[in-house]
Amino acid sequence: MTTMTERIKKLNDKPFNDSGKYVAYVMEASQRAYFNHALEFAISLANEKQKPLIVIFNLTDKFKHSNLRYYTFMIEGLVKLKKAFEERRIKFVIQKSDYVSGSIKLSSNSVALVTDKNYLKTQRAWRKKVSEQIDVPLFEVESDVIVPIEIVSNKKEPYAMTIRPKILNLLNQFLQPVEHQELKISSNDFEFDELNFKSVSEYLQILNIDKSVKPVSEYYAGGFDNAEKFLKIFIEKKLSSYKEFRSDPTKDFQSELSPYIHFGQISTLQIILEILKHYDLKDQNVQTFINEAVVWRELARNFCYYNPLYNEYEGIPDWAKQTLEEHLNDKREYIYSLDELEFAKTHDPYWNAAQIQLLKTGKMHNYMRMYWSKKLIEWTKEPKTAFDYACYLNDKYELDGRDPNGYAGISWCFGTHDRPWFERPIFGKIRYMNDKGLERKFDIKKYVEKYSSL
Ligand SMILES: Cc1cc2nc3c(=O)[nH]c(=O)nc-3n(C[C@H](O)[C@H](O)[C@H](O)COP(=O)(O)OP(=O)(O)OC[C@H]3O[C@@H](n4cnc5c(N)ncnc54)[C@H](O)[C@@H]3O)c2cc1C
Incomplete structure (x- = not known):
């Protein structure tokens, strides 16, 4: 894992609790079981400490924008993760809680907490609160971008043309496959207080969210399997004309991957590595796609990270x-x-x-x-x-x-x-x-x- 250390930040200076029952990964931004650096770091930590690993998702209806449309999409993805984690011998728990109190409660029995990185104010404040209020280390691992944003730049970049050379110079170094490791002590049989519904609608029923914004599953159904389907279609049918037609709203040449990328159901790293199995990096359509999915996307993260007034x-x-x-x-x-x-x-x-x-x-x-x-x-x-x-x-x-x-x-x-x-x-x-x-x-x-x- 050559580029792992640059992605990890310890958010507090608390010592490991070696008598804890497990290592816990509080999953929030990177909602996936593969190509997830935070998950892989958590597995290596659990193996090193000879403990099982628990992955937790805190399902809350207290988020400002909670509505039926995107909760349906998100939960469709989460439900599919149960099986994906089980195959990796990892217990995946969905609990009804907000990020902060769910993480704090979890920490009392854990050796350490691991979480993923988010660039927005609210989610950064959650992580800060948790890091201050727990007695074990909180590690934040950046898996949402190809090049970690603080490595690219330590300031707000004014233009795409200023950040582009910085990102492209580091691209080869960070465009590396994620090593998927085996968890030594399986946690599948671990008993946990959790929501364990069979269907998406059962989860939705217990949430007090805005039901007026209707789901759009007939266009975009959540889950990494659907993300991979869109990716396959994109590579086979659209990418060869992406540069020419991506801007034309009467044609269908965008990848349609943004909902999946937004919820972390697929990573841009996986997308680009998959593209490069079929296309050369120098291909002009690939270059155009990288310009959107890496340069402009990571510029947006730079903008929000270094400018607290990003949404004003x-x-x-x-x-x-x-x-x-x-x-x-x-x-x-x-x-x-x-x-x-x-x-x-x-x-x-x-x-x-x-x-x-x-x-x-x-x-x-x-x-x-x-x-x-x-x-x-x-x-x-x-x-x-x-x-x-x-x-x-x-x-x-x-x-x-x-x-x-x-x-x-x-x-x-x-x-x-x-x-x-x-x-x-x-x-x-x-x-x-x-x-x-x-x-x-x-x-x-x-x-x-x-x-x-x-
Ligand atoms: C006013 C406005 C609002 C927008 N709101 C959002 C939003 O809420 N969420 C969102 O993800 N994108 C937003 N975009 C950027 C862009 O329109 C979408 O990312 C894109 O349409 C998503 O469709 P796609 O995945 O099929 O695109 P593709 O063309 O296939 O692009 C692939 C990926 O590249 C990234 N990307 C593409 N264009 C941009 C861009 N201009 N800036 C940053 N990243 C980009 C996205 O992650 C996208 O999924 C907005 C742009 C504008 C001008």
């Missing part, structure tokens, strides 16, 4: 705030309420189609996400409102929402990681997009036909 209007660059504020009093032709936007009731058929794609399938096409977010700037009284609406709708309906990519993507529409363009009304020097662009570039009417009603 105030977190956009100074030049962008200044130019938007200079145009605060510009006349807006249309002003829409959140309700009108949410239910796709604007005058613009392209925007409505994008919102309908989101409501219906749980995943809007990348190009339309840019257009969608830019239009909010034009159709709200002030850019701060537009920013808040974008975060709200993105987090509520996108299966891959509540992710650094979402906050960085929205912030990009407000000037982050971008440069000033030509001055124009409302937007000032922020890059502008309009319907004429969609009509010029794509057969956009086809997209509207596909997503014309709910």
Whole structure:
């Protein structure tokens, strides 16, 4: 495991409790049984301490954005993990608890806790709290990116072009398979207080979550097996034209993997290693995919990690705030309420189609996400409102929402990681997009036909 040490951080200075019954991995961001550095580190620690390993998932309904759509997707994945862990001789426990109290309770009988890394404020605060309140070590292992973000850079990177060479220089070193080890002392028969339902709906029934946002399992059903199916289709049918067509919302050339990547059901490391079994690293489509799935994705993590205002209007660059504020009093032709936007009731058929794609399938096409977010700037009284609406709708309906990519993507529409363009009304020097662009570039009417009603 050549690149393991760079991924591990000890979050407190507590000593091992060698009389503990087990080593525990508190799984949160990387919800998978393979290609998971945190899991492999936990196995090696358990083997070294000659203890069993328990993997725990704390299922809570207290999370701000909890709703039926993404809990269904997440639990579909978790249920399948039971079997995957069993095959690896590891006990996987789903317990109804929040991350902090579940981890603290678990720590009293454990030698040490291991967890994975998350870049967002709430989840980082959970880890900090646990590290301070337990009496055993808490190890955080970074398995969500190819190159650990603090190794890439110790500061907020202003542009993709500044972070790209840093990541690409380290790519070969970190693009390494994960060694899947055997757990010496099986924990399969370990008795634990756990939720042990057979079906996804039984888990959902005990959760007090927003049931108004419907599941989208007919489009995207959760689980690593489905992630691997999408990956296979992508490699066999789409990747050879990814560079040419990935931006066209009327064509289906994106990988569709973002919901799976978001929940950690598949890692970008596995995806890229699999691609490289079939394609050369120098292939231009592979290079384009790496630019999205590694450079832009890891830039989004850099952005959230080093900028606590990542999900706020105030977190956009100074030049962008200044130019938007200079145009605060510009006349807006249309002003829409959140309700009108949410239910796709604007005058613009392209925007409505994008919102309908989101409501219906749980995943809007990348190009339309840019257009969608830019239009909010034009159709709200002030850019701060537009920013808040974008975060709200993105987090509520996108299966891959509540992710650094979402906050960085929205912030990009407000000037982050971008440069000033030509001055124009409302937007000032922020890059502008309009319907004429969609009509010029794509057969956009086809997209509207596909997503014309709910
Ligand atoms: C306003 C706005 C909001 C967005 N919200 C989200 C979000 O909530 N969650 C999310 O994962 N992505 C978000 N994106 C980025 C991008 O649109 C999605 O990652 C992409 O559409 C996911 O589909 P895919 O996996 O089929 O993409 P593919 O083209 O197959 O890309 C593969 C992977 O690369 C990464 N990727 C692709 N494009 C980007 C990008 N621009 N920035 C960072 N990573 C990228 C994703 O992990 C994606 O799964 C947003 C972009 C914008 C402009």
